[in-house]
Amino acid sequence: MxxxxxxxxxxxxxxxxxxxxxxxxxxxxxxxxxxxxxxxxxxxxxxxxxxxxxxxxxxxxxxxxxxxxxxxxxxxxxxxxxxxxxxxxxxxxxxxxxxxxxxxxxxxxxxxxxxxxxxxxxxxxxxxxxxxxxxxxxxxxxxxxxxxxxxxxxxxxxxxxxxxxxxxxxxxxxxxxxxxxxxxxxxxxxxxxxxxxxxxxxxxxxxxxxxxxxxxxxxxxxxxxxxxxxxxxxxxxxxxxTQAGASAAASHTGAIAGSDAAxxxxxxxxxxxxxxxxxxxxxxxxxLAGQPLPDTEGVAIISNAGGPGVMATDAVGDSMLSLADFTDETLDRLQEFLPEEANIYNPVDIIGDAPIERFEETIDIVLADDNVGMAIVLSCPTATLSFEDLADATVALQAEHETPVAATLMGGSSTELPAEMLSDAGIPTYFDPERAVGSLEALSRYAEIQDREYTEPETFDIDRERITEILTSAVESGRTQLGVESMELLDACGIETPPGGVVDSPREAEALAGDIDGDVVMKIVSPDITHKSDIGGVEVGVSTEEIASTYEDLVVRARNYQPDADIVGVQIQEMVDLDSGTETIVGVNRDPQFGPLVMFGLGGIFVEIMEDTSFRVAPVTEVDGQEMIDEVTSSPLLYGARGREPADVPALVEVIQRVSQLVTEFPAITELDINPVVATPDGAAAIDLRLTLDAEALQTQEQP
Known part of the structure; x- marks a missing residue:
């Protein structure tokens, strides 16, 4: 010890x-x-x-x-x-x-x-x-x-x-x-x-x-x-x-990531x-204490009762496990041995008159199949079978084949001694087939845990000095809610952003737009207005001739919506072809116990409605990032579903990793949303940013 x-x-x-x-x-x-x-x-x-x-x-x-x-x-x-x-x-x-x-x-x-x-x-x-x-x-x-x-x-x-x-x-x-x-x-x-x-x-x-x-x-x-x-x-x-407090969160991530998600x-x-x-x-x-770990997720069910066998099959279907596909050799042996009325396919129904010899031979045949990773021996009481004999046979055969087994004895007092015999050999016994399946699933989940290979997170070359300057400048000016005016923060992290910037007059807007080829996107910039599109604070496809008037319109809409809002200016940004990409979100919410909780999911305006998201506690490795993407239901969109050209998924994984590094190295960032991150066949670009700062934490943070 x-x-x-x-x-x-x-x-x-x-x-x-x-x-x-x-x-x-x-x-x-x-x-x-x-x-x-x-x-x-x-x-x-x-x-x-x-x-x-x-x-x-x-x-x-x-x-x-x-x-x-x-x-x-x-x-x-x-x-x-x-x-x-x-x-x-x-x-x-x-x-x-x-x-x-x-x-x-x-x-x-x-x-x-x-x-x-x-x-x-x-x-x-x-x-x-x-x-x-x-x-x-x-x-x-x-x-x-x-x-x-x-x-x-x-x-x-x-x-x-x-x-x-x-x-x-x-x-x-x-x-x-x-x-x-x-x-x-x-x-x-x-x-x-x-x-x-x-x-x-x-x-x-x-x-x-x-x-x-x-x-x-x-x-x-x-x-x-x-x-x-x-x-x-x-x-x-x-x-x-509970998700107490989530309603007060300033970001999409904060609203979705309640305390239990961490x-x-x-x-x-x-x-x-x-x-x-x-x-x-x-x-x-x-x-877990009594049985070996399985080699595969395939489960075999051996039963003398059709109904309970179906219940066990349904439970397997509801789990991460699957019914084992028997080999031709197994099927041939079962067909040769079992009565004609029996079902030789999984779940194996050896029918209600089965004596101990039929159970014993069937268990032996099934456990010998290489496709069987686990088995459930399920029995209802009959006059032709002793539960004690079945327990003896199950213990011996499990030890011989070294395949994990769970028993389901669907009876009352007649199961007490057999259950004790099985338990002494490390084989659990349940009345409910669903509990047996759940336990085998836990065994399989732990087998996966033992197979995991943990890697160290990659450290990227980021401009820590510039990031510190941006955050410090915001706090010194009394701002703890930052938006697109701080997109340079992402550039300093090595995350791609479209060309553009924030301006505070129509003339500056026209000058900046003149440096960008084609139409632009214009967004009101205010830490007090969270959902800009909801109040008409975003205009897409603005031509050169419309820049000045659009600037004025955006400011008026913002003032009408919230007269006392702090209007920083208007963001001018090169248009990204959303039709050729997929909108995703990468966000962070800082949990009191676990620290930064990184989120990935389907992005855009419906993120809080869809909640198609995955999470990892930072620091996030490349493997973690890839798993986060694959876990969301909408991930096929990134791999070319319905004729779409596949997105550059490795670039998206890197964005997740770089965000993880940013919030790990700068604990003053308490919440962060990059929404959307548009993933295209040629890369991944961050279009919008929102983050919350802890001013006190920034003051005490070690400088780079």
Missing amino acids: GELSTLFAPERVAVVGASEKEGTVGYAITKNLRDDFDGTVVPVNPNRDDVLGLDCYGSVGDAGDVDVAVVVVPPTVVLDIVREAAEAGVRNVVVITAGFGESGGEGSDRERDLVELAEEYDLNLVGPNSLGIMSTAIDLNATFGPRNASPGNISFMSQSGAFITAVLDWAAERDIGFKDVVSLGNKAVLDESDFAREWGDDDGTDVILGYLEDITDGQAFIETAREVTQETPMLVVKSGR YETGLDQAGVLRVESVQELFDFAEI
């Missing part, structure tokens, strides 16, 4: 605030430890000589060597106790006490002081506001929960202590065991990344589970989890899917499987 080894393998545990009074937290923790712990329990309470028959000490310093101190004292004295423990040489502290950051005010101040104290003494500190920790390897139950966990190979962390007690109670009835359990509490010091790293190095942990309400440092979590999930699967229930994307980039329920959490954990 790694840096937290003594936290989960202590020899002496002190309970500071141990109590004889039933119903108190100090009593519950001391009793749980006394009743089960393999090591020594050291009660600490200056008002008692003994607690629950154990010698009691007046302070941690008097208790001798202590590996873990569990602190259950009033919040006002927690810091004194933790400092005393640290000075006594204790390196692992679990703070059960609430009344810190979660309560605000003085509690937040106390939590900041606690963090500083932990940093000063290099403490592994769990909490505060924690239920405690468990490790079944040594019967450690340093919590005030009502029961200990059963031994197993799953390690579990949760931000909710109540969720832990409920899950342990639920899991006990289903014979689901755990290695370590941690109530994260406020995560003041140790967080999800620390425990993921620890359990990834732990031979006793085969699967990592988590219930998370937030992630402390999204970038650190992605980096850690990517390494961990190459060897150890990780499943997370992430609560909270978590969905970040967890995927980290190689973490996100699940929707406790049922899924443990369904997936059981199969």
Whole structure:
């Protein structure tokens, strides 16, 4: 094990605030430890000589060597106790006490002081506001929960202590065991990344589970989890899917990218499987812990009941999996062996009178097929079949062929012993065929995660000095909302833009348009007018003779729409042939936990309506950029659908990468939209820009 080894393998545990009074937290923790712990329990309470028959000490310093101190004292004295423990040489502290950051005010101040104290003494500190920790390897139950966990190979962390007690109670009835359990509490010091790293190095942990309400440092979590999930699967229930605050966003990206989009994307980039329920959490954990990974996505279904076989087939159709196409050899063997009434094609229906011999031979034939990556053995109870015999046969054949199998036994009490037999061999059993398919899908998704190759993002040559000048100039003039007047920013990033500029008089407009061949596009430039086309603020195909009058018209329309709007001027821009290209959008919204969230999608005026978008947490690699494009439903438009000439997709990928680099290197940019980015067969050009700045962040940013 790694840096937290003594936290989960202590020899002496002190309970500071141990109590004889039933119903108190100090009593519950001391009793749980006394009743089960393999090591020594050291009660600490200056008002008692003994607690629950154990010698009691007046302070941690008097208790001798202590590996873990569990602190259950009033919040006002927690810091004194933790400092005393640290000075006594204790390196692992679990703070059960609430009344810190979660309560605000003085509690937040106390939590900041606690963090500083932990940093000063290099403490592994769990909490505060924690239920405690468990490790079944040594019967450690340093919590005030009502029961200990059963031994197993799953390690579990949760931000909710109540969720832990409920899950342990639920899991006990289903014979689901755990290695370590941690109530994260406020995560003041140790967080999800620390425990993921620890359990990834732990031979006793085969699967990592988590219930998370937030992630402390999204970038650190992605980096850690990517390494961990190459060897150890990780499943997370992430609560909270609201898009609160999105309506106030200034960009298309901000409006579309609610808080949940960052978590969905970040967890995927980290190689973490996100699940929707406790049922899924443990369904997936059981199969990941017990079955090998599949070679292909092809699923075989073997059933003695037609209806349930169809249900399983429908579930496969709704998933990312597919029904396996049997080889001719498999079909010949099945036809030769099975009764004439049976269905030899997938799903295989061996009909209701099937005895164990028919099930056994069919499973053997099907698992031997190279096109079968996974299988579901599905059975309803009949007088001709014993579920125990079927369990025996399934266990033996799965081990022989080393093909992942999920079982569906559609019965009641008659399934209890067979399900236990299958579970002991690592084969999960479900009543509902849909759950079996979902678990196999999770197995396949994790196989894909293990096959991923992570690459470093490319660093492009950009003009950082010029970018800083543009952003600083805007802030110094009191502007934090920038538009097309700052298109030079994109030029400095190496992103192609059409020739043009921003002017503030009809005469300047005519002069600039004279330098551009052909008709031009004219747009009102105002940080106060977001959707320019909605108010007639855009004119396309303006000829040389119409430049001055169009300038005046655009300004009048803007004034009529919003009299107090700040009119910067009018943008003159060379026309881009939209008919020969596809309008896309590249945007960024800065998430509080994960940082810059880069968006790609179908662009133009309908982006918020269509929401045909994909996301990645920056920095974005070339592989990420290509995947972002391929994930959107409209991507065939870029590859030549319906007779269109294919766009220069690599150029579009590069735009995504350069935007990612820009917002990574300049964290003062909180939101950004380039809409549209027109992708043509000859490249990709940015036509419009909108971004939001954090003036304070810009002032504190390191200069290039």
